Amino acid sequence: MSAMAAQMQADASAGAVLALRGVQRSFGPVQVLHDISIALYPGEVHALIGENGAGKSTTMKIMSGYLAPSGGSVELDGAPVVFARSRDAEGRGVTLIHQEFNLAQLLSVEQNIFLGHELKRGWRLDHAAMRAQTSDLLGRLETPLDPRAQVSGISVPEKQMVEIAKALSRKARVLIMDEPTAALTTRETEVLFRQIERLKAEGTAILYTSHKLDEVAAIADKVNIMRDGRLVRTAVRGEMSVDQMAEAMVGRELSDMYPPKRPSDGAEPVLEVSGFSVGEVVKEATFALNRGEILGFAGLVGSGRTELMEGLVGLRQATGAVAINGRPIRLHSVEAAMAAGLVYLPEDRKEHGLILTQDMRRNLTLLALKNFSQILIDKRAEEAALDRAIGEFDIRAPDREVLVGNLSGGNQQKLLLAKIMLAEPQIVIIDEPTRGIDVGTKQQFYGFIHQLAEAGHSVIVVSSEMTEVIGLCDRVVVMRRGRIAGEVTGTEVNEDAIVRLAMGLDRKDNGHG
Amino acid sequence: MADTTGTVPKKGGFRFDVQALGPILALVVLVVIGTLLNPDFLAGRNITNVLSRSAFIGIMAVGMTFVITAGGLDLSVGSMTAFIAGIMIMVMNALIPSLGTTWGVILIGMGAGLALGAVAGAVNGFLITRMGIEAFIVTLGSMVIFRSLVTWMADGGTISLNFSLGSLYEPVYYGGLFGIRWPIIIFAVVAILGEIAMRHTAYGRHCAAIGSNEQVARYSAVHVKRVRMTTYIVLGVLVGLASVLYVPRLGSASNSTGLLWELETIAAVIIGGTLLSGGFGRVWGTVVGVLILGLIDNILNLTDLVSPYLNGAIQGVIIILAVVLQRARKSSR
Numbered sequence: 001m002s003a004m005a006a007q008m009q010a011d012a013s014a015g016a017v018l019a020l021r022g023v024q025r026s027f028g029p030v031q032v033l034h035d036i037s038i039a040l041y042p043g044e045v046h047a048l049i050g051e052n053g054a055g056k057s058t059t060m061k062i063m064s065g066y067l068a069p070s071g072g073s074v075e076l077d078g079a080p081v082v083f084a085r086s087r088d089a090e091g092r093g094v095t096l097i098h099q100e101f102n103l104a105q106l107l108s109v110e111q112n113i114f115l116g117h118e119l120k121r122g123w124r125l126d127h128a129a130m131r132a133q134t135s136d137l138l139g140r141l142e143t144p145l146d147p148r149a150q151v152s153g154i155s156v157p158e159k160q161m162v163e164i165a166k167a168l169s170r171k172a173r174v175l176i177m178d179e180p181t182a183a184l185t186t187r188e189t190e191v192l193f194r195q196i197e198r199l200k201a202e203g204t205a206i207l208y209t210s211h212k213l214d215e216v217a218a219i220a221d222k223v224n225i226m227r228d229g230r231l232v233r234t235a236v237r238g239e240m241s242v243d244q245m246a247e248a249m250v251g252r253e254l255s256d257m258y259p260p261k262r263p264s265d266g267a268e269p270v271l272e273v274s275g276f277s278v279g280e281v282v283k284e285a286t287f288a289l290n291r292g293e294i295l296g297f298a299g300l301v302g303s304g305r306t307e308l309m310e311g312l313v314g315l316r317q318a319t320g321a322v323a324i325n326g327r328p329i330r331l332h333s334v335e336a337a338m339a340a341g342l343v344y345l346p347e348d349r350k351e352h353g354l355i356l357t358q359d360m361r362r363n364l365t366l367l368a369l370k371n372f373s374q375i376l377i378d379k380r381a382e383e384a385a386l387d388r389a390i391g392e393f394d395i396r397a398p399d400r401e402v403l404v405g406n407l408s409g410g411n412q413q414k415l416l417l418a419k420i421m422l423a424e425p426q427i428v429i430i431d432e433p434t435r436g437i438d439v440g441t442k443q444q445f446y447g448f449i450h451q452l453a454e455a456g457h458s459v460i461v462v463s464s465e466m467t468e469v470i471g472l473c474d475r476v477v478v479m480r481r482g483r484i485a486g487e488v489t490g491t492e493v494n495e496d497a498i499v500r501l502a503m504g505l506d507r508k509d510n511g512h513g
Numbered sequence: 514m515a516d517t518t519g520t521v522p523k524k525g526g527f528r529f530d531v532q533a534l535g536p537i538l539a540l541v542v543l544v545v546i547g548t549l550l551n552p553d554f555l556a557g558r559n560i561t562n563v564l565s566r567s568a569f570i571g572i573m574a575v576g577m578t579f580v581i582t583a584g585g586l587d588l589s590v591g592s593m594t595a596f597i598a599g600i601m602i603m604v605m606n607a608l609i610p611s612l613g614t615t616w617g618v619i620l621i622g623m624g625a626g627l628a629l630g631a632v633a634g635a636v637n638g639f640l641i642t643r644m645g646i647e648a649f650i651v652t653l654g655s656m657v658i659f660r661s662l663v664t665w666m667a668d669g670g671t672i673s674l675n676f677s678l679g680s681l682y683e684p685v686y687y688g689g690l691f692g693i694r695w696p697i698i699i700f701a702v703v704a705i706l707g708e709i710a711m712r713h714t715a716y717g718r719h720c721a722a723i724g725s726n727e728q729v730a731r732y733s734a735v736h737v738k739r740v741r742m743t744t745y746i747v748l749g750v751l752v753g754l755a756s757v758l759y760v761p762r763l764g765s766a767s768n769s770t771g772l773l774w775e776l777e778t779i780a781a782v783i784i785g786g787t788l789l790s791g792g793f794g795r796v797w798g799t800v801v802g803v804l805i806l807g808l809i810d811n812i813l814n815l816t817d818l819v820s821p822y823l824n825g826a827i828q829g830v831i832i833i834l835a836v837v838l839q840r841a842r843k844s845s846r
């Protein structure tokens with residue numbers, strides 16, 4: 001960097017509360033960050049976006065003292081600092097909120113907020129003061145929570161708020177959030193964004209990451225786009241459209257995010273479900289899935305979509321009639337469903353889909369292990385299956401023995417799809433196909449789903465991402481409060497129609513106003 | 514990450530796994546120390562002695578490897594041995610008047626021992642998998658119950674096998690094939706079958722899957738409860754098998770039979786590299802662990818450098834050391 005450029009950069013970050021200046025970072029021989037410069041100003045919301053593996057996490061960790069840069073500097077209030085540990089950064093007002101919260105589940109809200117910084121009167125804890133301050137903080141965040149509530153019993157967005165309250169109690173001036181909205185519903189996200197606006201008004205500098213680009217466009221004052229360890233672009237609000245952001249992230253045009261919709265192969269039902277109930281959460285669901293079709297399932301989080309699918313594949317107790325290829329069938333276990341040609345890709349790949357502490361081969365064959373063993377497991381056949389899966393689903397891993405937990409989310413999801421396809425199913429249910437994976441892999445995944453349908457599989461896609469359901473499916477079933485609220489097909493498949501059904505609004509209103 | 518499309522490089526063929534070698538190195542060191550301290554150490558008689566005494570713990574430890582790998586634990590195996598041995602002896606003594614001092618009586622006694630082991634394991638397994646009570650609690654309870662039952666059956670003393678029947682039964686412990694005693698042969702067979710089952714069958718794969726993440730196993734069509742249940746039943750049968758071999762050794766059972774064997778069994782499994790938290794098990798490691806514990810005992814008995822009373826202390830140090838090494842492996846991953 002020339003002296004003049006450095007000078008310009010120094011001027012550019014004058015007044016910044018936290019700035020990265022030409023930061024480099026290597027892990028062993030691999031350089032993961034190249035010359036990153038970002039300046040955060042008080043009262044400004046920054047978004048940091050990029051594909052998985054672009055270097056967002058590393059950047060955030062360096063900002064918050066979890067990692068040291070290998071080159072360049074971190075500056076706080078214009079002066080270079082070296083955070084020896086994350087606690088140092090926290091002490092100086094820089095806090096990182098992890099995607100997986102750092103809360104002690106069995107402690108109360110108040111105990112969590114003051115964990116490690118307990119207020120004391122002499123040698124005793126000052127419970128009254130801590131409770132009062134907690135109430136005060138939660139009040140500021142419009143979160144009506146009892147300070148004494150146990151954290152394990154509160155909702156995910158409430159936990160998010162507790163994390164923020166914890167950061168505020170430590171006088172955070174810079175708040176760094178790793179995908180805060182990944183687990184939130186639209187409404188919860190709105191609440192979070194109101195809090196972000198409030199913090200912003202109070203002069204807090206905020207940086208957050210998200211895969212949801214429409215949110216980024218709505219809330220961020222500045223958007224920083226990373227690709228392959230470099231900051232490729234910084235844009236101010238309104239400068240870039242969502243499509244342009246996606247293209248800058250991927251580095252190529254994403255003209256066709258979704259493959260062309262296929263006309264249905266006629267109405268030959270493969271799966272017929274009627275009067276299907278799962279406990280109290282799914283009531284009397286009736287629908288049919290046709291051969292070679294991609295059927296969407298939309299609805300709010302908690303509308304019973306996942307429970308319905310888990311009931312169908314024998315993971316939950318259920319009542320009602322199910323027929324496959326016209327033959328009535330009882331599916332009381334995952335094994336029975338698999339034998340009938342029905343498999344399910346769970347929405348939570350880390351808790352239900354893959355064993356993170358095992359290698360790819362063991363994960364790949366676990367569901368269909370019977371096909372690989374007489375008495376003994378045929379390892380050669382397993383290796384061959386892994387070779388095919390790697391090729392077919394474009395799985396990228398540093399080596400074959402890598403533990404699945406060390407793969408990126410996108411590659412995990414590809415492996416999971418390969419795993420359920422080894423059972424040679426006729427019907428594939430995919431719950432949240434692209435949660436937490438980057439734009440490029442998403443597009444690839446939509447291609448896979450399309451290919452499955454082309455090859456004659458019948459696919460159900462459950463998704464909370466409206467654009468995904470609309471882009472992929474020719475027919476969409478909408479659920480609301482455990483019941484099937486309706487179905488849209490063809491040109492009716494649009495956001496308005498789906499939202500109306502999902503929210504229980506009268507469809508007649510549409511078009512008359 | 515490499516940007517090659519859908520290719521995954523294979524690692525170099527030879528990988529040097531220090532962690533897996535740890536227990537073997539410890540075993541070699543023990544053998545060397547033993548030989549230096551006492552020239553009789555490697556004599557056939559001494560080795561036979563060590564191995565046949567280790568066989569009881571070894572047979573149970575193979576079963577315990579599966580229980581722990583599947584995320585369970587069984588504290589009751591020591592007192593279960595005493596209980597089964599006691600019942601076996603009482604059954605055989607009771608049959609002598611009608612059937613005489615015959616192999617028939619012994620075979621019935623053996624059958625009773627194995628069946629009782631299966632039932633005891635099934636009860637443990639039922640309470641753990643179907644009633645959802647923690648394995649630690651269930652087997653702590655059954656451990657105390659079995660110990661109390663055997664004390665009551667012996668009326669605080671010793672249950673002794675009829676002397677002449679005992680003489681007939683003796684070769685099952687002291688006899689053998691080609692100069693190798695039966696307990697050693699049976700331990701070897703159990704260990705080999707266990708190793709194959711763990712590494713090369715769906716059952717072993719399922720145990721590791723359940724111990725790693727029960728939910729993933731459930732979503733992957735693994736019968737979680739059934740597999741867990743069978744680990745306890747298999748362990749019970751192996752405890753029965755150990756008892757069948759143990760009874761002819763002393764011909765009696767008492768309150769102190771199999772005392773602390775559960776700890777030695779679990780220790781052998783952990784020293785061998787199986788994760789106490791489940792998800793990864795190594796049967797050959799367990800065998801090495803059993804031998805390590807057996808050799809320490811033997812070396813202390815053969816030499817007078819350290820009092821044999823300190824045996825427990827040394828075993829304790831080794832158990833803790835083994836876990837520290839495991840910890841190091843986990844964090845290096």
